[in-house]
Amino acid sequence: MPAIELDGLTFQYRGESEPAIDDVSLTVERGEFLGIAGETGVGKTTLLKSICGIIPFQEAGTREGSVVVDSKRVIDAESVDQLAPTVSMILQNPESQLFNLRVFDEIIWGPENLEMDREEIVRRGEEAMELFGLEGFGDRITYNLSGGEKQKVAIASVYAMNPDIILLDEPTSQLDPIGTEMVFDAIDRLVDEGVTIVMVEHKIEELAEYADRIALLEDGSVTRLDETRSFFTDTTVEHARPQVTQLGMQLNETGVADVDVPLTQDEAVVEYDALLGEP
Numbered sequence: 428m429p430a431i432e433l434d435g436l437t438f439q440y441r442g443e444s445e446p447a448i449d450d451v452s453l454t455v456e457r458g459e460f461l462g463i464a465g466e467t468g469v470g471k472t473t474l475l476k477s478i479c480g481i482i483p484f485q486e487a488g489t490r491e492g493s494v495v496v497d498s499k500r501v502i503d504a505e506s507v508d509q510l511a512p513t514v515s516m517i518l519q520n521p522e523s524q525l526f527n528l529r530v531f532d533e534i535i536w537g538p539e540n541l542e543m544d545r546e547e548i549v550r551r552g553e554e555a556m557e558l559f560g561l562e563g564f565g566d567r568i569t570y571n572l573s574g575g576e577k578q579k580v581a582i583a584s585v586y587a588m589n590p591d592i593i594l595l596d597e598p599t600s601q602l603d604p605i606g607t608e609m610v611f612d613a614i615d616r617l618v619d620e621g622v623t624i625v626m627v628e629h630k631i632e633e634l635a636e637y638a639d640r641i642a643l644l645e646d647g648s649v650t651r652l653d654e655t656r657s658f659f660t661d662t663t664v665e666h667a668r669p670q671v672t673q674l675g676m677q678l679n680e681t682g683v684a685d686v687d688v689p690l691t692q693d694e695a696v697v698e699y700d701a702l703l704g705e706p
């Protein structure tokens with residue numbers, strides 16, 4: 428069974444005249460890393476909130492269609508908390524997700540709330556600290572950490588709850604290149620562990636490197652959903668060329684590579700491989 432199935436999902440926030448997401452259908456397989464790309468305000472965060480239950484449980488509005496996570500309809504859960512052991516979301520700003528004074532307390536806060544037994548709580552906490560390179564950080568004060576460290580603590584805290592599916596909303600938006608690398612390294616480890624990842628990310632070059640597939644959202648609808656390589660190189664579809672160009676430009680900005688606008692599919696494939704190497 429897939430990890431996530433959306434069927435005809437539409438959501439309009441109360442008081443708004445247009446739906447934020449409109450008739451979205453997509454499936455995410457278990458262990459897959461799906462990237463969500465799209466310009467600002469197109470409904471990316473709304474999509475993630477609908478998968479983890481923030482919609483409908485904590486946002487008012489009108490919802491149609493269905494969201495099935497781990498074979499269970501989200502609407503049938505009682506609360507976001509009830510869904511947390513299966514699917515958890517990491518918000519854009521880690522500050523809003525850190526509640527405890529010390530790092531280790533933060534990391535075991537989720538498992539404690541899930542009422543795991545004490546031994547399991549400590550075991551999961553220590554494992555999360557190790558996996559995310561946070562050894563020695565247990566007694567550090569959370570609010571004194573760097574942005575990248577805070578985001579790693581937020582991700583480690585979610586990992587400690589052992590969810591099958593983790594949703595991340597632009598986890599590196601406030602981070603410098605070192606912090607960004609820390610976070611993507613950490614997420615790569617989650618993927619190795621078989622966790623399903625859905626990530627909204629503006630840094631399209633990072634999605635190009637890590638995601639299995641990418642969905643493009645425009646005006647609340649998914650207008651493309653493709654394997655990452657085809658997403659950037661299939662010039663038979665309307666959006667391919669801007670995407671490859673954007674990738675080239677972003678890589679140029681970071682000084683990683685130089686690329687011209689590809690004119691044919693073959694050229695696009697050559698450029699992509701030159702930028703990112705063979706898959």
Ligand SMILES: Nc1ncnc2c1ncn2[C@@H]1O[C@H](COP(=O)(O)OP(=O)(O)OP(=O)(O)O)[C@@H](O)[C@H]1O
Nearest residue numbers: 440441443447465466467468469470471472473474
């Ligand atoms: N709580 C809310 N109440 C009313 N409207 C909202 C609410 N949250 C988001 N919206 C609106 O819904 C639309 C989609 O917002 P959403 O945050 O999902 O977009 P996004 O693609 O994640 O944007 P960004 O990239 O800027 O984070 C926008 O028009 C936004 O203004």
